Amino acid sequence: MPIRLENVGIAVRDLDAAISFFTDLGLTVLGRDEVSGQWADTAVGLDGNHARIAMLQTPDGNGRLELFEYIHPDAIETEPTRPHEIGMHRVAFAVDDIEQSLEIAARHGCHPLRGVAIYEDMYKLTYVRGPSGIIVMLAEDLRKS
Numbered sequence: 001m002p003i004r005l006e007n008v009g010i011a012v013r014d015l016d017a018a019i020s021f022f023t024d025l026g027l028t029v030l031g032r033d034e035v036s037g038q039w040a041d042t043a044v045g046l047d048g049n050h051a052r053i054a055m056l057q058t059p060d061g062n063g064r065l066e067l068f069e070y071i072h073p074d075a076i077e078t079e080p081t082r083p084h085e086i087g088m089h090r091v092a093f094a095v096d097d098i099e100q101s102l103e104i105a106a107r108h109g110c111h112p113l114r115g116v117a118i119y120e121d122m123y124k125l126t127y128v129r130g131p132s133g134i135i136v137m138l139a140e141d142l143r144k145s
Contacts, residue, residue: 007055007064008091012132013077015052015069021108021131022065025093025101027056030064034071048072058093065091080133083113090127092137098124101138105130118142 012018019029036050050072056065069075081087095101098116105111105128112126113135119125125139 007066009066009068010088010091010132010134011075012067012069012134013075014131015054015067017108018067018069018131018134019054019056021105021110022056022067024104024108025095026059027065028059030055030057036072046073063093078133080129081135083127083135090135090137092139095138095140096144098126098138098140101140102126102128105136105138110136 010018023029032052032054034050034052036048040049040051041047049070051068051070053066053068056067057063081089083089093101102112102116108131110128110130112128114127116124116126122142123139124142125137128136128138130136
């Protein structure tokens with residue numbers, strides 16, 4: 001049976017701020033909606049589920065993020081995930097210019113966890129603490145130069 005990744009869903013505390021961050025990095029908003037009702041309760045497994053959502057897509061059309069901000073029930077704040085914790089780890093993006101991407105992230109108050117590393121002269125990469133504490137990996141392929 002063929003399988004393909006449809007999207008990665010991320011709950012955020014401020015949908016507009018998250019959209020601004022990801023669109024500044026180069027993603028495009030495909031659509032926005034507000035979802036609720038029996039179908040949403042059943043699909044998500046959460047009674048009274050009501051959320052604002054946005055679907056974003058990478059410029060190549062192959063990657064999608066679904067961002068959602070809960071209206072009901074109230075969102076539960078958690079400590080930001082650390083790289084070694086079990087569970088959803090990070091979302092990663094290939095970028096053409098990591099320094100330019102870091103400048104964009106900084107305008108949103110988002111900075112690397114430690115710095116920029118070079119992996120075997122092939123990639124410059126870093127983990128950035130993005131909106132709502134999301135870990136975002138940015139990687140520049142040095143072989144494309």
